[in-house]
Amino acid sequence: MSGTQTTTMSRYGLEHGSPDLRSVGAIAFGPEGVLFAADNVAATIFAFDVSSALPAGAGVPGDVDGLDARLATLLGCAPEDVHVRDLAVEPGSGAVVLSILRGEGAAAVPVLVTVGADGELADVALDDLPFAALPIADAPAEDDERLDVRVVAPGEPEGETMEIRGITLRVTREPLRTTTVTDMSYVDGTLLVAGASNEEFASSLRRIPFPFDGTTETTPLEIFHVSHGKYETHSPIRTFVPYGAGGSILASYTCTPVVQFPLAALTGDATAARGRTVAELGPMNTPLDMTSYTRDGAEHLLVANSRHPLLKLAVSDLEAQEGLTEPQQPVGAPREELPHAGVLLVGGAGEQVLMVQRADDGALSLRSYAADAL
Amino acid sequence: MPTAALGRHGGQAAAGRFAVHDGDTWFLPRFGFVAGTSYTLLIDDAPAGTIVCPAPPASGPPAVVAGLHPTAGRVPVNLLRVYVTFSRPMGEGRARSAVTLRDAGTGDVLRGAFLDMDPELWDPERRRLTLLLDPGRIKRGLAGHERAGYPLVEGRTVVLEVSTAWRDADGRPLGAGAQRRYVVGPPVRRRIDPAAWAVGAPAAGTREPLTVGFDRPLDRGLLEHALSVRDAAGDPVGGVAAIDDGEAAWRFTPARPWAAAEHRLAAKALLEDLAGNSLRRVFDRDLTRAADDPLDLDEVQRPFTPRR
Numbered sequence: 001m002s003g004t005q006t007t008t009m010s011r012y013g014l015e016h017g018s019p020d021l022r023s024v025g026a027i028a029f030g031p032e033g034v035l036f037a038a039d040n041v042a043a044t045i046f047a048f049d050v051s052s053a054l055p056a057g058a059g060v061p062g063d064v065d066g067l068d069a070r071l072a073t074l075l076g077c078a079p080e081d082v083h084v085r086d087l088a089v090e091p092g093s094g095a096v097v098l099s100i101l102r103g104e105g106a107a108a109v110p111v112l113v114t115v116g117a118d119g120e121l122a123d124v125a126l127d128d129l130p131f132a133a134l135p136i137a138d139a140p141a142e143d144d145e146r147l148d149v150r151v152v153a154p155g156e157p158e159g160e161t162m163e164i165r166g167i168t169l170r171v172t173r174e175p176l177r178t179t180t181v182t183d184m185s186y187v188d189g190t191l192l193v194a195g196a197s198n199e200e201f202a203s204s205l206r207r208i209p210f211p212f213d214g215t216t217e218t219t220p221l222e223i224f225h226v227s228h229g230k231y232e233t234h235s236p237i238r239t240f241v242p243y244g245a246g247g248s249i250l251a252s253y254t255c256t257p258v259v260q261f262p263l264a265a266l267t268g269d270a271t272a273a274r275g276r277t278v279a280e281l282g283p284m285n286t287p288l289d290m291t292s293y294t295r296d297g298a299e300h301l302l303v304a305n306s307r308h309p310l311l312k313l314a315v316s317d318l319e320a321q322e323g324l325t326e327p328q329q330p331v332g333a334p335r336e337e338l339p340h341a342g343v344l345l346v347g348g349a350g351e352q353v354l355m356v357q358r359a360d361d362g363a364l365s366l367r368s369y370a371a372d373a374l
Numbered sequence: 375m376p377t378a379a380l381g382r383h384g385g386q387a388a389a390g391r392f393a394v395h396d397g398d399t400w401f402l403p404r405f406g407f408v409a410g411t412s413y414t415l416l417i418d419d420a421p422a423g424t425i426v427c428p429a430p431p432a433s434g435p436p437a438v439v440a441g442l443h444p445t446a447g448r449v450p451v452n453l454l455r456v457y458v459t460f461s462r463p464m465g466e467g468r469a470r471s472a473v474t475l476r477d478a479g480t481g482d483v484l485r486g487a488f489l490d491m492d493p494e495l496w497d498p499e500r501r502r503l504t505l506l507l508d509p510g511r512i513k514r515g516l517a518g519h520e521r522a523g524y525p526l527v528e529g530r531t532v533v534l535e536v537s538t539a540w541r542d543a544d545g546r547p548l549g550a551g552a553q554r555r556y557v558v559g560p561p562v563r564r565r566i567d568p569a570a571w572a573v574g575a576p577a578a579g580t581r582e583p584l585t586v587g588f589d590r591p592l593d594r595g596l597l598e599h600a601l602s603v604r605d606a607a608g609d610p611v612g613g614v615a616a617i618d619d620g621e622a623a624w625r626f627t628p629a630r631p632w633a634a635a636e637h638r639l640a641a642k643a644l645l646e647d648l649a650g651n652s653l654r655r656v657f658d659r660d661l662t663r664a665a666d667d668p669l670d671l672d673e674v675q676r677p678f679t680p681r682r
Binding site for chain 2: 025040041043073074075076077078081083085102103104105106107108109111123175176177178180182196197198199200201202232233234235254255257280281283284285286306
């Protein structure tokens with residue numbers, strides 16, 4: 001084990017072991033080769049020290065065509081069994097990691113894959129590495145009275161029988177609530193986690209100190225709608241990106257408004273933080289991913305969408321934008337639609353941007369773009 | 375040493391290693407072979423043989439749909455959420471292709487009705503899926519609502535259909551599809567007020583159920599844990615709750631006979647109705663209506679006393 005690795009381990013509270021990773025979705029780089037990974041099946045966020053697995057030598061990889069077919073070969077499966085979930089780029093080195101699920105259901109295998117400068121794919125060995133784990137389950141406390149009251153619904157298994165003072169009852173106790181992590185980002189010692197509940201419809205952004213100390217703060221968020229300044233609601237955040245040296249966050253909600261708020265507003269107290277709507281992307285569009293990059297010394301943001309073209313916004317325009325309260329045409333901050341098609345995932349590394357793109361025939365590729373070409 | 379490769383990308387070998395044991399050469403795959411997939415062995419880059427990994431034999435009956443909620447026959451046009459419950463753990467990623475809403479009269483699929491949520495919203499066991507109707511089309515003032523309108527159409531009857539395109543966790547299709555019909559009524563945009571509920575006090579000294587009738591159907595998932603009963607000392611009363619069909623009534627049978635003292639029915643503020651209105655807030659609150667201002671509360675209590 002290298003000296004660097006021992007330092008990282010002790011500084012961040014990681015220990016050697018074999019993490020019980022059951023699925024993988026959103027990933028994000030933290031400090032010094034630490035990669036965070038959200039496991040929505042285990043309801044756990046992992047922090048892995050992947051520094052020894054990252055390809056040696058500097059540099060963002062070049063284009064990789066036929067990414068899905070190459071991944072399929074590496075993973076020993078058919079291309080349609082390869083599900084690329086997220087892309088993370090290490091700031092500084094430009095090293096690239098993809099989170100993948102091979103197959104579906106109980107047989108799904110979570111895999112982290114590195115992409116070398118020459119396009120070579122390699123999986124990160126997860127059977128013995130320094131890591132830490134933080135559960136994010138929404139489980140009620142042990143003494144929560146809800147555990148005594150449980151519906152036994154038709155079609156559900158009957159659960160355990162419980163004897164209370166001579167009376168036998170059929171109760172089930174397993175909670176059905178989950179928080180599904182949709183996106184994560186690391187800013188200055190804090191992991192920000194966006195998630196959606198499978199029950200109530202609410203915004204929540206969690207601030208998790210790293211090294212993990214078991215605490216999370218959760219801030220509910222509200223946004224103002226674009227039209228007429230008249231309506232106000234919550235919504236789960238689908239994807240977000242910190243910008244402005246981590247002082248602000250741009251978030252895209254499941255009901256399409258793009259919202260800006262300062263990080264300082266997320267203090268974890270009961271009153272909700274309010275976001276300022278800066279753009280609206282239109283109907284039947286799902287935001288997929290966001291990243292920031294630098295062009296000509298100025299910070300820019302990219303928003304990839306399921307339907308809407310790839311969007312580019314300049315941070316200076318966002319800062320100048322008044323919160324949207326009146327209907328305008330076009331709606332919101334000035335933005336540019338870029339011609340890159342089928343963009344699913346984006347990751348920025350200074351003056352390079354990586355994109356995972358899907359062609360019309362379904363084939364995936366990983367492409368690298370210079371910032372001044374965007 | 376031979377190499378094993380799959381597909382046309384000879385430059386990328388399947389992760390794994392070769393080993394010699396008892397005079398035989400073995401390939402140990404890093405990730406395990408996938409049922410139904412064929413693998414080609416290459417020796418000196420030339421194909422030397424192909425195998426197909428067989429599928430394991432199926433065990434037990436196939437999964438079926440155990441519940442479709444809401445079960446109310448009428449839903450508001452701003453319905454936000456449906457739950458699909460299965461009898462066994464399911465595979466993820468099929469909701470887009472396996473669930474549809476159709477107009478019952480014309481048979482036309484209501485396009486873009488559901489929010490494409492990736493990852494999907496499942497319970498821990500992967501037996502209950504939460505599907506959201508597109509909030510961008512439900513919420514007033516958003517471009518989705520202005521241009522495309524509600525996902526449902528008021529006055530029409532719609533059919534929620536689950537098809538056998540779904541696969542369970544072992545990759546097997548559903549044993550049968552399922553459907554439920556709804557008549558679509560006007561939108562519901564007001565907070566839930568427990569003061570409007572009909573609370574039927576049980577007889578003291580018995581284990582008769584406490585009955586609670588709501589003024590509108592409520593969300594099935596949240597109803598399972600948002601209501602509880604406390605005794606005169608404020609301690610939780612143990613028992614079993616049941617939600618009536620239609621999600622408009624709740625019955626609680628205590629573990630022990632009711633004491634003849636004041637009890638409280640407690641409702642958590644996060645409880646929502648079918649349109650996402652909660653005890654705290656209206657789903658898309660109109661800032662100009664003071665009656666819709668959000669309430670800053672965690673819980674509402676309704677007292678009741680078992681009858682002598």
